[in-house]
Amino acid sequence: MNKDSKIYVAGNRGLVGSAITAALRKRGYNNLVFTPHAQYDLIDTKTVEAFFEKERPEYVFQSAAHVGGIIANLTYRADFIYQNLMIETNIINSAYKYGAKKLLFLGSSCIYPKNPPQPMTEDVLLTSELEYTNEPYALSKIAGIKLCESYNLQYGTNFISVMPTNLYGPNDNYNLETSHVLPAMIRKFHLAKCLENNDMEAVKRDLDRRPIEGVSGSSPLPQQLEIIKKYGISGTGSNATVELWGDGSPRREFLHSQDLGEACVFLMENVDFSDILSKQFNIKDFSVPYTKTEVRNTHINIGTGKDLTISELASMVQKTVGFTGKVVWNADKPNGTPQKLLDVSKLEKLGWKYSIELNDGIATSYNNYLNEEVK
Numbered sequence: 001m002n003k004d005s006k007i008y009v010a011g012n013r014g015l016v017g018s019a020i021t022a023a024l025r026k027r028g029y030n031n032l033v034f035t036p037h038a039q040y041d042l043i044d045t046k047t048v049e050a051f052f053e054k055e056r057p058e059y060v061f062q063s064a065a066h067v068g069g070i071i072a073n074l075t076y077r078a079d080f081i082y083q084n085l086m087i088e089t090n091i092i093n094s095a096y097k098y099g100a101k102k103l104l105f106l107g108s109s110c111i112y113p114k115n116p117p118q119p120m121t122e123d124v125l126l127t128s129e130l131e132y133t134n135e136p137y138a139l140s141k142i143a144g145i146k147l148c149e150s151y152n153l154q155y156g157t158n159f160i161s162v163m164p165t166n167l168y169g170p171n172d173n174y175n176l177e178t179s180h181v182l183p184a185m186i187r188k189f190h191l192a193k194c195l196e197n198n199d200m201e202a203v204k205r206d207l208d209r210r211p212i213e214g215v216s217g218s219s220p221l222p223q224q225l226e227i228i229k230k231y232g233i234s235g236t237g238s239n240a241t242v243e244l245w246g247d248g249s250p251r252r253e254f255l256h257s258q259d260l261g262e263a264c265v266f267l268m269e270n271v272d273f274s275d276i277l278s279k280q281f282n283i284k285d286f287s288v289p290y291t292k293t294e295v296r297n298t299h300i301n302i303g304t305g306k307d308l309t310i311s312e313l314a315s316m317v318q319k320t321v322g323f324t325g326k327v328v329w330n331a332d333k334p335n336g337t338p339q340k341l342l343d344v345s346k347l348e349k350l351g352w353k354y355s356i357e358l359n360d361g362i363a364t365s366y367n368n369y370l371n372e373e374v375k
Helices: 017-027 043-053 071-076 076-095 132-155 180-194 200-209 221-230 257-270 273-281 310-321 345-350 358-371
Strands: 005-008 061-062 100-106 159-164 165-170 241-245 252-254 300-303 325-329
Touching: 005 017, 017 165, 017 257, 043 076, 061 076, 061 200, 061 257, 071 076, 071 132, 076 100, 076 132, 076 159, 076 358, 100 132, 100 257, 132 159, 159 257, 159 273, 165 180, 165 257, 165 358, 180 200, 180 241, 180 358, 200 221, 241 310, 252 358, 257 300, 257 345, 300 345, 310 325, 310 358
Parallel strands: 005 061, 061 100, 100 159, 159 300, 165 252, 241 325
Antiparallel strands: none
């Protein structure tokens, strides 16, 4: 990429897209174009094609997605598969149709089977059944990988796919209805700390900034307490309690979004699909359409290569927030996949490694939670 190349970041206001945008600007890329959600419906094919026809971006980061945690994935299964399939199909096809030089597609580590060998290499994709709770979302992301591979093999495009592990960082989603585990813990422990300190004004301020199911700081106090109790935050003073789902035993890996943004820009600058073919399959002569060798699993894992139990994560967040009350595990609720640790050797061989340790990242995230502007 040149510094004046036109670059489209889809989903630029989200956790991933904002990190990619920040990493690009840090390197001096300022000819960036976006599709704000209020103006562009990426599910609509005509809208996306009209944008590409007008802007003709040379490079595309496809980070737009409909995302959420276990509750959201279980409840809105049709929305997760339909919306994500439409978003990625519209953007990938338009990038091909309107001549983008390169595209980077963002997937998710949930594409891997429920019980694969750990750590998970890229080659375990589609080797056994998926985790039920997020199967629709996972299938949509697998389709995105295959779209990129298939367009490359048939049309000679330069589309690469990356699979990040669990993410956290600035612009994270703290909505307890839809948030992932780490931001949900940060908010739960913060609200529980408010109750522990009998600081109802702090509860009010939190709900004013981020209402829950329409309940804000201006709602009656009993209603505020009832809604946070629904999400496992209850009691006052020394009786303040946080309830968390499952038994705490699943193991998870976490990557700061800033590190992901850096990795994505590094790969866009330095790694092409032809490089992956050469290194992974020893394919030197790549003709289009390509039919000589089975080409699979060309995506690249992005993570730290280290994990911890959800129980250990909870203790880490609890300590950072400063909550000293009780934590209760509800084993009647689903745990999700027992372990999700990525093998990141492929990425490290390409020349990139993470830099932000989890302890430091959680501390920064809690500070951001307290101070960042809510959009």
